[in-house]
Amino acid sequence: MSQIDNTLIKVRARLRERNIKLWEEPYYLEGIGSIESELERLSQEMSTELGISVSSCQSALSEMQDGELRKLAASREYEETGLATFNVRCVETRGGTAQMMEIKCLMAGLGSELQDKVAQRLQLSGGSHIKIISAGRILSGQQSLASQGLQNNQQLMVVVGQWRGNEVAGEALNERLQQIRQDILLIVESDHRFVVLADQVGNPIDLPEAELRALVSALSISEKGRAAMFREEYDLALLLLLEGDEFFSSSRSYQPVLLEAVDNCALINLDIVWCYLCLKNITQLPDAQRRLEICEKKFRRTYGDNLDRFNEMNSPNRALIMRLHLLQGVVFFHMNRRDEASERLELAAAALAELKVNPELLQQMVDMGFTESDARVALRATAGRIDRAVDFISERKKLKEARDETLQGRQVHNYGGGVCPRAVCRLINMGFDQQLVVEALKRTKNNLERSIDLLQHKADELRANLPAAQPADEALLATLQQLGFTSATARTALETSENNLEAAIQFLLKMLSVKVLRSIIEAMTRLLEDHAASGSPCALPALAQTVLEQAKSKLESFTAFQRFKAEVNGNAMMYLDLPLKQEEQILMEYKNLLER
Structure with a gap:
């Protein structure tokens, strides 16, 4: 974010307040062009009002006037020919730079046509190497632009990886996306049930098969996105998180499940906005604001109206509240809501100060054998008290083990009414009779915990009711x-x-x-x-x-x-x-x- 951008935000907001239209008289005359004397006069006025130099004001006004005139010309062209103009921002993720360009395409055309035109401008061999983001959604190449809600003069974001002079990077990014999608499809479709959804104490969540798969897909692809974000691969992370969000939105009937684990829905929105910021992209500002509002609503449901309802076990989540306030401050700044921006940034600053961990205490815990990550989270949760931090890690470990044990014992496998092969194998290896094992699993629908109880306490009843072997x-x-x-x-x-x-x-x-x-x-x-x-x-x-x-x-x-x-x-x-x-x-x- 540069001082030039800061000036543009201030000047644009003041023009709106005064209802000044730079493309109309006295600042612009058809057939003559820009009236420099009027722009200079306006620059002097706004310089005094905003505390900005006259030259900076005049540069900002000229840039905005040119932009508005281009929009008007694009609108006329669209009305006359149906050819829409899109302002495309191409992100070079590793270098942190961007290229702005205007791309024209018919609204009736497919998304792939727009992709190909962008790729051609970037000197790439094909549009499959790029992903276009519109209002928080990845553009489909198989649907028309109009059907996907695009509008003339809309700002779009394009992610290509290291596109400048390196087409291979764009191909690699696309290949990684395809591999991740294929892996998750294999995981979800497998009858092995690699991923089992459970509540916080380990009880499996019972959902219709189609909805269960959609939710597992959403959670899985989101986790992959979060892992990419952790590695600062924000291009890959953003694309994965947006796809995960699409899966979350694909079915509304499991919303109560999401409310039980509210952070899933809140986190994906928070993470998407973080990726926007790290990719230095403000073209998705309306989507960012919408997502932060969703995130705040979900957090308030969990942590109270003032976002301050924490106990020691969930206090590390204050780091998420801090990031929420920081992102809200950034979004409000770009909307020129400066008082609100200042308020949120102050909240973020206060939380950041509380979350800082003493390096000496961190090292002490690492020397005790804890991982740096576990130690940092624990010290944040316990205000830097090592004895309580050790207890915190131990307690979390016990809770996880108890949850895993409950999940393992109660995990239900749906094999079309048959018994789970791995459950049969496991119980036989525990010393139970094979026929009794099969009968117990049939009765309990493959519930291991209940099957073991039957085998231990009601073996005679099971044996008496066995079918002819x-x-x-x-x-x-x-x-x-x-x-x-x-x-x-x-x-x-x-x-x-x-x-x-x-x-x-x-x-x-x-x-x-x-x-x-x-x-x-x-x-x-x-x-x-x-x-x-x-x-x-x-x-x-x-x-x-x-x-x-x-x-x-x-x-x-x-x-x-x-x-x-x-x-x-x-x-x-x-x-x-x-x-x-x-x-x-x-x-x-x-x-x-x-x-x-």
Whole structure:
């Protein structure tokens, strides 16, 4: 933010107050042009009123007059030809610079046409390398501009990565987005249930399947966005967060669930505005204001009308309140609501001072074996008291373990009425009889906690009600062993599936680890290669091919989840462990601008 921008904000606001239109008389005459003497006279008046030099005022007035005249010309062109003008700001994320350009396109045209025109101006080979953001939404290339709500003379934001002289970076950004989307799709669609939604004590949240998948997608892609933001990859983060927001908005019926975990909805809006600021983009100012209003409303629901309802366990969230006030101050500044901006920045400054951690105390806790992140969050929560900070970390750890244990015990797997293979395997390994395990899981719909209770206290009742046992078919057992499955697991699968070979294979693949899946894939590959070399007719290769394809699909889902965890796990508290260096720098920058 420069002093020139500060001057423009002040002058623009004063022109609105006085209802002065620089494109009309006496400042502009059709056929003659700009009337410099009138602009100079107005500059002198406003210089005195605003405490700005005459030359700065005149430069600002000339720039604004040129801008308004371009808008008028674009409006006439749109009325006559239907050709819309868009003011596009292209962000070079690593360098912090931007390029402004005017792009013309028919409103009836597809979003891809606008993308291609922007790419051409940036000397990129195609529009697929860029993402255009309009009013807080990523423009779809497959829909018309009009259907997506674009308007003539609208300001748009374009994210390309390092676009200047480096097309590869734009391609890399797009490839990363595609990989993340594909990974999350694999995770969500997998029958393994990698991600289970639960409340704060670990009880799984029961939702219709379609809504559950939408919500898991929203939370997953948002977490990836937050991880990118933590690495200061704000271009990638913004695109992911906007997509996550779209998933949140795709269904309204799970809003009560979001209200129970209100920070999910508040955080994504706060994070999107933070990315706007870090990308030095004010073209999305109306969207930023809207999102901060949503965030504040959600926070007030949780932390009270004055945003001060904290206890020790949630006091680290004050860092989020501080960032909210800081961003509100920045937005109000750009709207020339300077008194409100000053008030919010002062609130941010006060919170920032409270959140600062003594480096010596931090080092002491690191020397005690705590991570720097955990130590910083704990010291902020306990006002720098080390003994209480240690207790804080311990208490949080106990709560997490209790929640995880509850979730693990009560986790419900929906397998179309069947039993969960991993649950069967786990309970058998605990020493329970296989038939009793299957019956208990059927009765409890795969609830481990309740199944264990039945097995421990009502085993006789379970045994008395067991259906007639159907032993594993020896021929099918031999077939499964030929495919590389162990005798014990193959027998369990056949008995559980009542000798349905296809169901038994599905059962086996669902209960296998990544390591065993890889060995199955290797075994199937060798078997098929050996058969191809021998040329002997046999039914086994067709079955081996089916197993190979299914095993690869499941391994692909596991691998996607591992990539997901690599960035997200270990960063559960990252949204509270704000280093605050950027916040402090931004705070000082805007406080200085308010004083000028």
